[in-house]
Amino acid sequence: MAKEKVQNLLVITFEKKKTGRPNIPWEIIKLIRRVAKENKIWGATKLHGLLLKLGHTICERTVSKYIPKPPPNTKKRISWKEFYLLHADAMIVSDTFTAYSSNFKEIFRVVFFLHLGSRQVLHFDIHTNPTTKWMRKVLKFAIRKQKQAGKKFHYFLSDNDSVFGKRFTKYLIRFGIKHKKTSFHSPWQNCYAERWIKTCRNEFLDFFIPLNQFHLEKKLEEFIHFYNHHRTHLALNKDSPIPSPVFIRPPDGSKKLVSTPVLGGLYHIYSYKKVA
Incomplete structure (x- = not known):
């Protein structure tokens, strides 16, 4: 009994207490990375302001920690795709x-x-x-x-x-x-x-x-x-470069589908015409 009391006393005495700020929830980290990806030109200050507007009370240093570091040459920030x-x-x-x-x-x-x-x-x-x-x-x-x-x-x-x-x-x-x-x-x-x-x-x-x-x-x-x-x-969105008309299919069979060959029949153009 005395041995157990001594062990409990040692655990209480030397137990490491967690200090510092609490861990950031994973959902917040994902949100920080998302807004940073969607607003690549912005730095930590503007992103922090955006997150405050969204109702997340975190500090700017936390935002800076989880966003990607900007490239050394700012002229190369925009990719070819962008x-x-x-x-x-x-x-x-x-x-x-x-x-x-x-x-x-x-x-x-x-x-x-x-x-x-x-x-x-x-x-x-x-x-x-x-x-x-x-x-x-x-x-x-x-x-x-x-x-x-x-x-x-x-x-x-x-x-x-x-x-x-x-x-x-x-x-x-x-x-x-x-x-x-x-x-x-x-x-x-x-x-x-x-x-x-x-x-x-x-x-x-x-x-x-x-x-x-x-x-x-x-x-x-x-x-x-x-x-x-x-x-x-x-x-x-499955349209042509010069927008083409979208036909309404006749429900009563009063019109028939007519095809016009292109390039000797390699392709065809379709339209509806009235049945004679």
């Missing part, structure tokens, strides 16, 4: 790709201009030996079509191809357009243009052999018209 999202409605992306004639004797270079916000292909052109002078001419048509479509155009994004060189940049400045170039060997920075090239190859060029440049121009124009007006996009 840059795209911020300027999508005022940006044109462009790139070139090659296509071959049926006898493989001609190599065609195709250039296109894609409005990032709407995913609409504004203009394209084809040449066997593209130059900066030719690119400037093509750009004029793209700007004209951009104005007709009512699209803003303040940024032009391209890779480091020679046709997008210094003279082309100076030409853009005359129109009040800023030329942004990707880093060398970084095609992912122009991902939307690269994705359109993949779409064009997978959904058009893989099923088509151009006989000559005129043949390629006509068929590519037909595909781009279909792409802009009828092909649905997940990023556009």
Whole structure:
């Protein structure tokens, strides 16, 4: 009995008492990280003020402890994805790709201009030996079509191809357009243009052999018209770049579904017409 009393006395005497502030609940930590992720430009002071507005009485040092540390170079805070999202409605992306004639004797270079916000292909052109002078001419048509479509155009994004060189940049400045170039060997920075090239190859060029440049121009124009007006996009809530009408299915069978072939039947456009 005396031994147990001695043990209890030792436990009470030497038991470590927890000191300092209480632990922050995990839910609060997750909330701090969430608002920091959703407001990347803000520091601990502004985030702390936001959390106070949300009814959480925590100190600023706690907020500072759980938010990610800012990068040393503040100019690199905004990622490429965020840059795209911020300027999508005022940006044109462009790139070139090659296509071959049926006898493989001609190599065609195709250039296109894609409005990032709407995913609409504004203009394209084809040449066997593209130059900066030719690119400037093509750009004029793209700007004209951009104005007709009512699209803003303040940024032009391209890779480091020679046709997008210094003279082309100076030409853009005359129109009040800023030329942004990707880093060398970084095609992912122009991902939307690269994705359109993949779409064009997978959904058009893989099923088509151009006989000559005129043949390629006509068929590519037909595909781009279909792409802009009828092909649905997940990023556009399954609408087309130029919004297409949504038909109401006739309940009484008074109308029938009619299909119109595109590109020789590779695709079809659908509509309802009254039954005769």
